Amino acid sequence: MSIIVQKYGGTSIGTIDKISKVADKVISEKNNGNSLVVVVSAMSGETNRLLNLAKSINPDISGRELDTLISTGEQVTISLLAMTLTKKGHKAISLTGSQAGIFTDDIFNKARIDYINNLPIKKYLDLGNIVVVAGFQGITKAGDITTLGRGGSDTSAVAISVALDAKECQIFTDVNGVYTTDPRISPGAKKIDQITTEEMLELSSQGSKVLQPRAVEFAGKYDVGIRVLSTFEEGTGTIIKKENDDKMEKAIISGIAFNKDEAQLNIRGVPDQPGIASLILGPIADLNIDVDMIVQNVGEDGLANFTFTVPRNDYKVAMQSLEESSKKLQAKKVKGNNEIVKISMVGVGMRTHAGIASKMFSVLAENNINISMISTSEIKISIVTNEDNLETAVNVLHKEFNLDK
Numbered sequence: 001m002s003i004i005v006q007k008y009g010g011t012s013i014g015t016i017d018k019i020s021k022v023a024d025k026v027i028s029e030k031n032n033g034n035s036l037v038v039v040v041s042a043m044s045g046e047t048n049r050l051l052n053l054a055k056s057i058n059p060d061i062s063g064r065e066l067d068t069l070i071s072t073g074e075q076v077t078i079s080l081l082a083m084t085l086t087k088k089g090h091k092a093i094s095l096t097g098s099q100a101g102i103f104t105d106d107i108f109n110k111a112r113i114d115y116i117n118n119l120p121i122k123k124y125l126d127l128g129n130i131v132v133v134a135g136f137q138g139i140t141k142a143g144d145i146t147t148l149g150r151g152g153s154d155t156s157a158v159a160i161s162v163a164l165d166a167k168e169c170q171i172f173t174d175v176n177g178v179y180t181t182d183p184r185i186s187p188g189a190k191k192i193d194q195i196t197t198e199e200m201l202e203l204s205s206q207g208s209k210v211l212q213p214r215a216v217e218f219a220g221k222y223d224v225g226i227r228v229l230s231t232f233e234e235g236t237g238t239i240i241k242k243e244n245d246d247k248m249e250k251a252i253i254s255g256i257a258f259n260k261d262e263a264q265l266n267i268r269g270v271p272d273q274p275g276i277a278s279l280i281l282g283p284i285a286d287l288n289i290d291v292d293m294i295v296q297n298v299g300e301d302g303l304a305n306f307t308f309t310v311p312r313n314d315y316k317v318a319m320q321s322l323e324e325s326s327k328k329l330q331a332k333k334v335k336g337n338n339e340i341v342k343i344s345m346v347g348v349g350m351r352t353h354a355g356i357a358s359k360m361f362s363v364l365a366e367n368n369i370n371i372s373m374i375s376t377s378e379i380k381i382s383i384v385t386n387e388d389n390l391e392t393a394v395n396v397l398h399k400e401f402n403l404d405k
Contacts, residue, residue, distance in 0.1 A: 002167040003125070004034045007135060007157035010044035011174045012231035013077050016084075022231065023084040025172070026130060030090065035125045037164065039135040039157040040081060042073025063108045067137075067147045071097070074134035074153075082132045092130040095120065098139035100131075102156065104146045110288075111138060111146035112214075113155065116163035133160065151212030158218040158226065169219070169226050170237075171211065176230035177238035178203070178210050180403040181256040185394050188404030192254060194239045197226075199254045199346050202380045206344035207259030216240070252349035252356065253401040256394055259342045260387060262292060263315035264372065265308055265322055269332025272304040279329065280306055283321045289314040293342070293375045293384065303332075307373060309384065312338055340372070341390045344382040345397060357381050363400045369393050 006026060013019050030036050041047075050070045054061045078094035085092035101117030124131045135153025138146050148155055154171060161169040176191065178200065183189040195203075197220035204213040210228060219226050220242060229237035270276055281291055292309045310318045315338045326334045350356050357374075360381055364371060369392065373384035385393060398404055 001033055001035045003037065003164050004029055004168055004170065005037045005039065005157050005161045005164070005166045006170045006172060007039040007153055008041070008172045008231060009153065009174070010041045010046070012172055013040055013081065014044035016080070018231075019077070019080050019084050022172075023081060023088055025231070026081075026085065027088060027090055030130060034167070036130045037121060037125070037160055037166070038081065038130060038132045039153055039160060040074065040077045040132065041135050041153040042070075043077055046073040046076070064144055067108050067111075068145050071134070071137040071145050071147055074136055078132045078134045082130075085130050085132070090130055091128050092132060093124050094132045094134075095124075096134045097137035097156070098143075098145065100133045100160070102138035102159070104138035104140060104148070106140045106142070106144065106146065108144075108146055110149045111140075113138060113148070113159050116159055118160075118163040121160070121164065148214075149212075151209075151215070154212040154215035155218060158215045158224055161224045162218065162222040166224070169224055171215075171226060171228050172231040173210065173228065174231065175210065175228075176233055176235045177228050178208070178240070179255070181394055181398055182208075182258070185258070185391055186256075186398045186404075188395075188398060190403065190405075192238050193236070194241070195254055196348060197240055197242050198379060199348055200226075200240045202344070202346040202377075203255050203257045206257040206342065206346065206380065206382060207261075208255070208257040211240075252353045253345050253347035253403060254349075255346055256397055256403065257344045257346065258390060258394060259344075260390070261312045262309045262340060262342050262384075263312045263318075263336065263338035264340050264384060265310065265315075265318055266305065266335040266337075267307075267322055267326055267329075267331050267333070268305045268335070269303045270306060270329045272298050272302050276304065276329070277306070280322070280325050281308070283325060284310070284318055287314075287317055287321060289318050289321075293373050293382065295373050309340070309342065309373070339387045340384050341387045342382055342384050343390070343393050343397070344380055345401070346380050348379050350379050350381075359400065360397065363396050364393060367392055367396050 082092040082094040104111035135156035179189040201216040226240040375382040
């Protein structure tokens with residue numbers, strides 16, 4: 001029988017009634033003649049509840065004990081779903097990440113999967129079980145529990161699909177597919193029937209919340225097909241696969257993503273010489289802070305200005321680091337802005353169509369939207385602007401590039 005991996009997020013299993021409905025969907029797929037592995041998240045709000053408990057003890061808590069705590073949310077849901085499936089007359093067994101053979105590195109709170117020993121899952125599938133696996137978690141070689149970061153259950157599901165050579169990885173969520181942009185921002189947003197993993201990776205990386213970027217990266221690397229579906233309504237969803245030749249020549253832009261979880265830092269008047277970027281960004285990297293967009297401008301008198309973005313949650317720590325670097329480099333000024341938004345247009349059609357950037361900038365200028373940073377790739381153009389420009393910028397770009405049609 002073919003193996004299907006299904007993943008259900010917290011909103012899909014937030015109550016006992018919802019868990020029962022998820023069980024019915026799982027059973028329906030099994031009745032189609034497939035073997036089923038079901039990956040689940042914690043109930044909606046549970047991970048935040050556990051985090052708040054930890055932070056009430058220590059606001060800066062992180063590391064091993066935090067992972068041990070927040071991984072318990074998934075243990076609740078795997079047990080409840082397995083119990084429900086059993087009550088409905090089907091063999092089922094729940095497995096934590098460690099029991100499912102998911103081995104990770106030892107970077108707590110942001111662990112990466114090293115490999116999956118697929119024998120435990122295969123053993124239970126061969127015995128006719130529906131196997132329910134805790135997403136978001138794994139175990140180190142030393143036996144410590146780890147978690148994969150926000151959205152990590154997506155990555156768990158795709159990685160398990162790779163390990164089991166699954167026919168398809170189905171991601172069930174509260175929307176019925178991937179949209180051209182967030183419908184809450186743009187009423188004209190349309191569901192995309194098919195999209196390439198390359199485009200989906202860019203959209204996810206630039207702020208689309210449908211899938212975790214690492215999950216899409218996994219899918220592209222190992223050529224796993226993903227289908228994004230709604231838990232609450234029937235439909236074919238959105239298919240994400242490596243290539244999508246039929247639409248490549250039709251659509252220039254596939255979607256618009258945005259990210260409000262970023263902050264901008266700027267250091268002015270640093271020496272324009274080799275190694276300066278390393279002296280500025282090295283201490284930031286040592287704090288395990290990811291840097292996204294980077295712009296360096298050469299000014300007068302052998303001095304340069306350096307601007308970059310970091311996650312908004314890391315803004316305060318990154319600013320402290322930059323101020324320390326400023327003293328060492330005798331910089332003229334350090335500035336920051338944690339009320340920015342990054343807006344990105346994504347589409348493989350950019351490769352064969354010229355003038356996309358020019359058209360984008362013209363439309364934004366016509367609507368008095370100022371741009372502070374620009375970043376491009378073969379299939380993406382990103383800009384940074386003030387957060388209060390978000391809704392206008394997304395809507396005018398969505399309309400200009402015919403995504404509403």
